[in-house]
Amino acid sequence: MTYYIIAGEASGDLHGANLMKALKHQDENASIRFLGGDLMAAEGGTLVRHYSDMAFMGFIEVLFNLRTVLKNLKHTKADLLANKPDALILIDFPGFNLKIAGFAKKNNIKVFYYISPKVWAWNQKRVLKIQKVVDKMFCILPFEVDFYKSWGMTVDYVGNPLLDAISAFIPNTKFRLQHSLGEKGIVALLPGSRKQEITRILPEMLNAAGQFPNYQFVIAGAPNFTEEFYTSIIGDRKVPVVYNQTYDLLKNSDAAIVTSGTATLETALLDIPQVVVYKANSISIGIARMLVKIKFISLVNLIMDKLVVKELIQEDCNVESLVKELNAILHDPLTRSQMLINYQQLAEKMGEAGASAKTARLIIDSFGIKS
Numbered sequence: 001m002t003y004y005i006i007a008g009e010a011s012g013d014l015h016g017a018n019l020m021k022a023l024k025h026q027d028e029n030a031s032i033r034f035l036g037g038d039l040m041a042a043e044g045g046t047l048v049r050h051y052s053d054m055a056f057m058g059f060i061e062v063l064f065n066l067r068t069v070l071k072n073l074k075h076t077k078a079d080l081l082a083n084k085p086d087a088l089i090l091i092d093f094p095g096f097n098l099k100i101a102g103f104a105k106k107n108n109i110k111v112f113y114y115i116s117p118k119v120w121a122w123n124q125k126r127v128l129k130i131q132k133v134v135d136k137m138f139c140i141l142p143f144e145v146d147f148y149k150s151w152g153m154t155v156d157y158v159g160n161p162l163l164d165a166i167s168a169f170i171p172n173t174k175f176r177l178q179h180s181l182g183e184k185g186i187v188a189l190l191p192g193s194r195k196q197e198i199t200r201i202l203p204e205m206l207n208a209a210g211q212f213p214n215y216q217f218v219i220a221g222a223p224n225f226t227e228e229f230y231t232s233i234i235g236d237r238k239v240p241v242v243y244n245q246t247y248d249l250l251k252n253s254d255a256a257i258v259t260s261g262t263a264t265l266e267t268a269l270l271d272i273p274q275v276v277v278y279k280a281n282s283i284s285i286g287i288a289r290m291l292v293k294i295k296f297i298s299l300v301n302l303i304m305d306k307l308v309v310k311e312l313i314q315e316d317c318n319v320e321s322l323v324k325e326l327n328a329i330l331h332d333p334l335t336r337s338q339m340l341i342n343y344q345q346l347a348e349k350m351g352e353a354g355a356s357a358k359t360a361r362l363i364i365d366s367f368g369i370k371s
Contacts, residue, residue: 001027001367004085004109005034006076006100008054008093010193010222011262013037015115015161015356016091020045022360027369033083035076038223038244048079052224054096072096077103084109087363090134091115098126101133112363114138116155120147121294127151136366138359141303142349156362162262163353166247166269175248179240184216185254187326188272189239190246192259193222200279201317202233205257208322209239215254215330220246220263255329257322264309265299268346273329273339276300276309279317303349308342 003023007016017039024030024043032045035054041047054072073096080088080103088104090097094117101111113134119126120143127148130137137155139145148155172178187209191202202219209217221230221241230241242249246263250256250272258264260278267274276298296302300309310325312318328335 001029001087001364001369002031002083002085003033003087003089003363004080004083005032005036005040005089005091006093006097007034007036007040007091008051008096010037010051010224012091012093012115013039013051014165014262016040017043018161018164018356019089019091019114019359022356023363026357026360027364033079033085049075050224054093069096073099076100080104080109081107086110086367087112089114089363092117094118094126098129098133102129105133110366111135112138112366114359115140115161116144116148120144124151127153136362138362140355141299143303156359158358158362159351159353159355160265161355161359162266162269163350164356166266167353169247171251172245172248175245175252179218179242181216181218181240181252184214185330186249186252187212187215187217187330188246188249188253188256188258188267189217189219190256190258190263190267191219192261192263193224195225196280197259198222198225198230199233201259201277202230204277204279204317204319204322206234206237206239207319208257208326209237211319211323212326212330218242218249218253220249255326257326260297260311260313262299265303268300268309268343269350271340271343273336274309275322275325275329276311277317277322278311278313280314300346304342304346308339308346 005016007013013036016036020032020043033048034040034045035049037051088109089112092115104111111134116139131153138158139155140160145157189205191198217239219241221243223243227241250267250270253272256267256272256274258267258274258276260276264276298309298311301307312321
């Protein structure tokens, strides 16, 4: 069968890569074209466009880059028609992917959505559009099943693909030595994968790092940015950048400061105490606060439905607050132990690995093909 997968950001690239591996394992004739990143490219197939040319954060940023967004939509639609896959698989990235879903549906291409758009957070009426343009929806968060059911839509809960990635992770025992990290305790900095995130958030992280001389701070670099880009922000600080080894960095860390997104859940599932941060264009944040209907922004807190990890958003994302919260998770035994207990409960809620294989099986079975 032929598959066309669209992942528009770093987390989608990770999940897309695992899904590609599962599809090829279960369908020996699988042929895959995709919009994604380096992890998906490593699985083979044909890369149509890299997500670094697609990911824009916030309402205002999308407006400023509207010409690029429209160009990407036009190119993707033309490529879809030219290749006419058996299955179009969309991974999150709703602003772009729901438009592509509507186009594909009109052109009789079967549409699968893997990792639901966060319609439960705002503009819930988008479910009505999803019902019209998506053939099958695969959810990775337990509460999403009941949400869609309340709108009269049946979806498949497949578990969370992060569990696949984490279960497949083999720690590098020479990580510290390879990066000359010495004997100091390590604090991981995960500033995100979009330029707007990194340029706003990393300076605050670095300023806070200066208050902890007894720790080595290390940045998890996004593969779509050069070391020179990070150096322009780091300046003369002794803060190294590590690429493609985020799990190794986290497992060697005492704590982490993490930009809100999939990485917060990864950090929790790897049992590393964390502070969650987020900072964006003030207008975008203002609009989001008017529209969003959720109590938390981090996946950890959303899944647990309580404050497990501290969230420092916008004006609260400052040096003083970061130093205070990082001190707490590094040096307060009660704060640290309680967070780890909550992490254990989170892992129990998430269940077992296997989301990628289950999703691949459901897609293939929907065509009546049995392995």
